[in-house]
Amino acid sequence: MSADELTQLLSEAGQIVDVYLPTDRRTGRPRGFAFVEFASDDEAAKAIETFNGREINGRKLNINAAEDRPARPAGTRTFRPSGPPPGPGGGFGGGGGRPFKSKGSRKGLRGRKRSL
Numbered sequence: 001m002s003a004d005e006l007t008q009l010l011s012e013a014g015q016i017v018d019v020y021l022p023t024d025r026r027t028g029r030p031r032g033f034a035f036v037e038f039a040s041d042d043e044a045a046k047a048i049e050t051f052n053g054r055e056i057n058g059r060k061l062n063i064n065a066a067e068d069r070p071a072r073p074a075g076t077r078t079f080r081p082s083g084p085p086p087g088p089g090g091g092f093g094g095g096g097g098r099p100f101k102s103k104g105s106r107k108g109l110r111g112r113k114r115s116l
Helices: 003-010 041-051 106-114
Strands: 016-020 035-038
């Protein structure tokens, strides 16, 4: 379902301020959920009451109020290295130390850092 289709459907409950459909970073396809902001809490409650559990295009809608994420303590970001798992000797020729550094352009490097 596109943002326009979702807006048209949910506008029956009230005035929609914003619709956001998160997409997968790799594929660019929608992730299967959306955030819809209504002009008032009453309109949002009406949308939940009206559309929660309704079937659209063969899929059952699950509509509820968004909850704030709990704040993470500073410095707890998880790091997932993209290279091979560390092993004895550190890969090529032993010695451990720094893994192989790609020779991409500076612009490409900045773009990869931003996307993390």
